[in-house]
Amino acid sequence: MKIADAKVIVCSPGRNFVTLKIVTEDGLTGLGDATLNGREMAVASYLSEHIVPLLIGRDARRIEDTWHYLYKGVYWRKGAVTMTAIAAVDVALWDIAGKAANKPVYQLFGGASREEVLVYSHASGATIDHTVTAVADRAKAGYRAIRAQCAVPGHAHSYGVSKAGRAYEPAERGAMPAETTWSTEPYLQFAPMLFDRLRRELGSEIQLLHDVHHRLRPIEAARLGKSLEPYHLFWMEDPVPAELQEGFRTIRQHTTTPVAVGEVFDSIYDAYRLIQEQLIDYIRASVVHAGGLTHLRKIAAVADLYHVRTGCHGASDLSPVTMAAALHFGLSVHNFGIQEHMGHTPETEQVFPHGYTFRDGAMHPGDRPGLGVTIDETLAAAYPYQRAYLPVARLEDGTVHSW
Numbered sequence: 001m002k003i004a005d006a007k008v009i010v011c012s013p014g015r016n017f018v019t020l021k022i023v024t025e026d027g028l029t030g031l032g033d034a035t036l037n038g039r040e041m042a043v044a045s046y047l048s049e050h051i052v053p054l055l056i057g058r059d060a061r062r063i064e065d066t067w068h069y070l071y072k073g074v075y076w077r078k079g080a081v082t083m084t085a086i087a088a089v090d091v092a093l094w095d096i097a098g099k100a101a102n103k104p105v106y107q108l109f110g111g112a113s114r115e116e117v118l119v120y121s122h123a124s125g126a127t128i129d130h131t132v133t134a135v136a137d138r139a140k141a142g143y144r145a146i147r148a149q150c151a152v153p154g155h156a157h158s159y160g161v162s163k164a165g166r167a168y169e170p171a172e173r174g175a176m177p178a179e180t181t182w183s184t185e186p187y188l189q190f191a192p193m194l195f196d197r198l199r200r201e202l203g204s205e206i207q208l209l210h211d212v213h214h215r216l217r218p219i220e221a222a223r224l225g226k227s228l229e230p231y232h233l234f235w236m237e238d239p240v241p242a243e244l245q246e247g248f249r250t251i252r253q254h255t256t257t258p259v260a261v262g263e264v265f266d267s268i269y270d271a272y273r274l275i276q277e278q279l280i281d282y283i284r285a286s287v288v289h290a291g292g293l294t295h296l297r298k299i300a301a302v303a304d305l306y307h308v309r310t311g312c313h314g315a316s317d318l319s320p321v322t323m324a325a326a327l328h329f330g331l332s333v334h335n336f337g338i339q340e341h342m343g344h345t346p347e348t349e350q351v352f353p354h355g356y357t358f359r360d361g362a363m364h365p366g367d368r369p370g371l372g373v374t375i376d377e378t379l380a381a382a383y384p385y386q387r388a389y390l391p392v393a394r395l396e397d398g399t400v401h402s403w
């Protein structure tokens, strides 16, 4: 089953996506997502210039060998661009493996460990009232777990708040990134008020999540976690930037609010100390940015030893190909925790027809052979790439801060 062709498809049905399509001599096709938000063309070029020529003629069944050939063979290991490119190849090969076996990919991973994949949705608002309404609306739509974000009064640019009436989409098309301002103290005072209202109005059953988006220092995150304890969050996400894994010890010493981290991680090496020292509760590494299904399953296996569960990133910049792969992973992996489901625009759904489904707050990857996702290349061509950047954050005095 030799690889006969591989090509990179870049499209922008509402937002940019990079997709790798691999075709075998027998005519089987596999898709892999290679989207790295705001740096899409770096991965597209890495794939087409450096990886596609290596794939032609390789045995598509040798997934593990191909992973190491691309990881160790490059000499320059790790990094978001490299790991996203490797992930695209890996996921496309698992798609092909499923089709060759006439089985959904989760059946190649030991089968289903559960009946459904619990997902969480997003809700946000410009005020607490708006956020309470938005969370209640998501609950009415069937979600049992909801991430709540709210603009801090006087600080219009709080993370995760959608612009009136529109789905939240942080990347903006244009020549330069948008600039936003951030102020820690008002946020720390405000966040518990938000969750106090949410619990009083919506009760204790609904699972509430919150994303701090790397904005705090360890002692500030410890204070936030402590102040949120009465509202028993499912998790507090990315409380601090995680380059400094030791920083999580401070958070852990002070609070029982569960901690989730890892959407920007590219491999187990970003997370092993967090996992081994049980400094986190959920690992958010994703199929697309952490080396594909092959490597993410290894991360999950390490995490399982230390009571850490999975909570994969699933924002709109992770394409339906990644969503499908994440659902096959989530259905099969033993220590699954939750899967993010932000959803996609109708244009994106049309470009990537898929077999996964949502019902009563949970999803299922479906039983089509492979991943169960295709790409309509003619439609994709109608949405050409448009440069877009994630915002940059500054403190009120102009200092650059983590966005």
Ligand code: KDG
Pocket (backbone or CB within 6 Å): 037, 170, 211, 213, 263, 313, 314, 315, 316, 317, 340, 390
């Ligand atoms: O590309 C960046 C987004 O995916 C990220 O900002 C979304 O933090 C995010 C989340 O938890 O979904």
Ligand code: MG
Pocket (backbone or CB within 6 Å): 211, 213, 237, 238, 263
């Ligand atoms: Mg996040």
